[in-house]
Amino acid sequence: MTRLNATRASQASRCVARVLTLALAGASPLWAQTASDPVPDTGHLIYQMQQGDSLLGLVNRHMQGPDALKQLVQANRFPNVNRISVGSKIKIPRSLLKHTPATATVSRLNCKTVIQIDGNAATPIKTGTVLGEGAVLRIPAGCQFALTLEDESTLRLMSGAVIQIKTLRRNSLETSPEVKVELLDGRMEIDVPKKRQTGDAPFEVLTPTSVAGVRGTEFRVGFDAKQRTSQVEVKVGVVGARGELEKTEKRTEAGQGVAITASGQSQDIEKLLSPPRYASVEPQAGGKDLLLKFDAAAQAERFLLITADDANFSALVSQTQPTQAQVLASELGSKPVFYQWSSISASGLMGQAQDYAICKGYKRLDHWRCNVPFNTLGLIKPHLLFQKVDAQGQVFELLNGPIQAVDNNLLVFRGLPSGVYRWRIEHEVSAAMKAGINGQFELVAIPGTD
Structure with a gap:
């Protein structure tokens, strides 16, 4: 599956899902059971009060508003506001905190039609564009798009998504910025560095029926604007999910997901379905078309199938949701067609993706081989790590270096045999930031006429 991330050179009812920071060592599997946790504040x-602290001093240094001291006292109900011991923990309403703007930088963009909507105006954006609070973005079909935040968190928006950056700010008491992003339609994948610790500012991803609060994990959030349903799917870490009126969260681990109904009711935890696996090929009448068949989980109601012309899925061809794990390939040649398959359950939860490169090969040295392209369009000073992984897991490095000038933005590896390949492309976003795209695919070279 193709993923994007970035690093800096220097350093309607609502349902809630958040990442739990407690240790889960020894916890039993949650395929059928439900573990509950209190709703976070x-x-x-x-x-925590330090030596020399006073309420008035805290207000003057860190808060704003003419009645900040009054609101702070009301939030805590101190027995004696003049005698608060060192080590005491107090609650500070976030609405009172002084803050400065934080930023989000466009770190991946392979099309020219992503726009920032500002009221009735629409402005095109490009790689390196810096965004702040209030930005609304619409991602067109067939586009790869990623935002990188100041704490190195990455938001990868899928084709057709619409988001609004509702909150993006820093305060002097927390290391990481406070983030609140609303997904208004489509899907978004979130990767938050594990270094983000408990006690940092909240990182929330909302939909009109859900919120995901993050403390260092990788997961997806989906929202169907027509059906008004949401999904939370965990790849790494632990997430809690609840409806707004529910009093507890459902603890959801890696490889699991929770669907939320339009009324804001969280459903039972599900194990995410495995992706379809390539099984066979059937020639069709006339000899030019091939029916590619895949084995899929019986529980899958439908599938997400993304088709592209290149290994890094920069040039997307189509995106469909077939009900059968098969696809008709027309006139395959030595250049593969790239397919990304994911299984979707009846509740709308999507499992992990699997990438395939399928071609009609030519024979060299007793192996059927194909020519695999990478698309470097829009990448500044790209550097590619490309590896082949054999059946025993041994890794063979095919390239690890800068991509020199190529024709039509394509770098083509010729004569690759069937097998599993993984890759990573790093590129510059600006003088202060580098971004990365990585993925893995299985190459299937169908015997040709050579």
Whole structure:
């Protein structure tokens, strides 16, 4: 599956899902059971009183508003506001905190039609564009798009998504910025560095029926604007999910997901379905078309199938949701067609993806081989690591270096045999930031006429 990330050179009812920071060593599998946790309080910052602190001093240094001291006292109900011991923990309403703007940088963009909507105006954006609070973005079909935040978190928006950056700011008491992004339609994948610790500012991803609060994990959030349903699917880490009126969260681990109904009711935890696996090929009448068949989980109601012309899925061809794990390939040649398959359950939860490169090969040295292209369009100073992984897991490096000038933005590896390949492309976004795209695919070279 193709993924994007970036690093800096220097350094309607609502349902809630958040990442749990507690250790889960020894926890039993949750395929059928439900583990519950209290609903977190994300509206307050918890501050531990230090030697020399006073409420008035805290207000003057870190808060704003003419009645900040009054609101702070009301939020805590101190027995004696003049005698608060060192080590005491107090709640500070986030609405009172002084803050400065934080930024999000466009770190991946392979099309020219992504726009920032500002009221009735629409402005095109490009790689390196810096965004702030209030930005609304619409991602067109067939486009790869990623945002990188100041804490190196990455938001990867899928084709057709619409988002609004509702909150993006820093305060002097927390290391990481406070982030609130609303997904108004489509799907978004979130990768938050594990270094983001408990006590940092909230990182929330909302939909009109869900919120995901993050403390260092990797997961997806989906929202169907027509059906008004949401999905939370965990890849790494642990997430809690609840409806707004529910009093507890459902703890959801890696490889699991929770669907949320239009009324805001979280459903039972599900194990995410495995992707379809390539099984066979059937020649069709006339000899030019081939029916590619895949084995899929019986529980899959439908599939997400993304088709592209290159290994890094930069040039997308189509995106469909077939009900059968098969696809008709017309006039395959030595240049593969790239397919990305994911299984979708009846509740709308999507499992992990699997990439395939399928071609009609030519024979050299007793192996059927094909020519695999990478698309470097829009990448500044790209550097490619390309490897082949054999059946025993041994890795063979095919290239690890800068991509020199190529024709039509394509770098083509010729004569590759069937097998599993993985890759990573790093490129510059600006003088202060580099971005990365990585993925893995299985090459299937169908015997040709050579």
